[in-house]
Amino acid sequence: MKKKRPVLQDVADRVGITKMTVSRYLRNPEQVSTALQIRIAEALDELGYIPNRAPDILSNATSRAIGVLLPSLTNQVFADVLRGIESVTDAAGYQTMLGHFGYSPEKEELQIRSLLGWNIDGLILSERTHTPASLRMIETAGIPVLEMMDCISPCVDMAVGFDNVEAARQMTQAILRKGHRNTVYLGARLDERTLLKHQGYELAMQEAGLTPRSIMMEEASSFSMGGLLLEEAQTRYPEVDSLFCTNDDLAVGAMFECQRQGLRVPKDMAIAGFHGHDITQVVTPQLATVMTPREEMGKASAALLLARIRGEHTEAEPINVGFTLFEGGSI
Template identity: 40%
Template sequence: MKTAKKRSSDKKITLVDVADASGVSAITVSRVINQPEKVSESLRIQVQKAIDSLGYIPNQHASSLASSKSRVIGVAIPSLSNIVFTEVLRGIYEVMGAAGYKVLLVDTHYSPLEEEKMVRTLLSQSPEGLIITGGDQTKACQNFLHKARIPIVQIMELLADPIDMNVGFAHGRAGFDVVKHLLGQGYERIGFIGARMDPRVQQRMQGYKLALEQVGKFEKNYIVTTPEPSSIGVGGELFKSLMASTNGVVDAVFCVNDDLALGALFEAQRMNIRVPQDMAICGFNDIEAAEYVNPSLTSVSVGRYEMGVKASEMIIRVLNEKPIESKKVDMGYEIKKRASTSRL
């Protein structure tokens, strides 16, 4: 039996086919795909129409070999399910997409060893730049990041010795300022609730501890933590543990994120503890729900979207051989003071 001849309509669409359909050269099509910022908007639209019509899918591997540029930016974050990173990623995707870059995203699960493995995977794809979270990399990971010779931005915290560039804020100082706010509102016996206990959470706890030590009000048994991931339910359980371990003497609690703070707030209400009259509750990250619960939740607001934008812009400027003002950027924070801590 003869094998049926493959239909011409089944033939794989090539760059040359797109060039013919759009009435330009193959080189021009390649430039539209790989360097869209170097062609006019009208030409880009003309070629894109042909690409869409033919269903052409560019071979990015071949393109990167030909141009020595992958147009890929690697991004490593600790959790895809953590709402905190949603706005950071939105900023990254918006800036990188507008500049013609594709984002390759990996989840490191809050594990330095998993991060090492995932960063190796990213680097194997020849990214032009990397955005990674924090400074808790293994020695091996730090070593091959230094040797990558590409722009790298560590985000979410300020680092004393970043690998390359750094965009973040001082978690320890934020924790210190939360305690100062609570003391200023007349609260004196301030507890701490923490979960997961990654390096940034530990920095907030150290800021909390320092502020209380300075006024002689630090009590070790006012701290309740768990290695479990944060959730509203976990926040409620930790609040109950705090009240039990202190015989209910605490009159304020600093929670390392808003999930825990919401859980603490709901549990306080179930226990008939009035907030803020009997108990102040402060969260961190200022998620949308913080403003709308009753009483509204005081929280530390951080420009997460702006952080993603800034990190992306820094990488693009370096890739385009343009100067940057500073390799280390403090994005700052703001304590959003709401009803949950307003005794005065």
């Protein structure tokens, strides 16, 4: 059973002031004297006071909160992005209300409806594909919306990300420059970024006059899945001599499978991943990967969204945070 929470009057009685003075302090501490700030803060701490945001929400006042929807809470990519977002929102006094939708547009719709119900001031999304109902709710809410992870695809409002197609194209070209000719693309989840990277891979192969070949599975990526996809590639395309993987999990898993089979990387099988996770630097050989500035992307996304919330002029053009290639020793 819930305990009775202390209310503003309890704090006021503890300090010996009016409830209105406590309310002024909570809205802006500088509205009361320094000495009174200290006394009110001590009373709030002693009573364990929890602010009640419901009246603000019901009156359509600013919530000082933004919604953030991520497709995965276990993927290091999004953990890094979230760390960047919260480093900015925390400093600005904004709360992040986090939702997870498992790469499902339908579940994203449910999460958007829930977040908008809390009268959030802005919304950060991580996909470009939304249901018609999601788009209608976003339009009706009339709040700033930012989409991350891509700076090329059409966006609802604002965007911060990088060019997935070009990044994959350049990494595939790096593999081919090493003399490999039978490069297979490994993909999982089949989310929009996996498909964009597949486009970049195919473009590089076609530009080199080579036949694109891929193994794509709808299951979530993992180290074990990387090994299974390598085995499938060997079965379907016995001539395979190199792999470009949609992420580092698959690439590292494929490396482990090569070790199990006694294949030398990169002599017998070249392997490249995507995103530049920490593990890519400690495996032997170091994994070739596309380095993406995920934390910086989160920071830029939060900063741009908060600027729009404050009514500051912001450019309509998407922000490209870029990427770099790290060739390591695996290609």
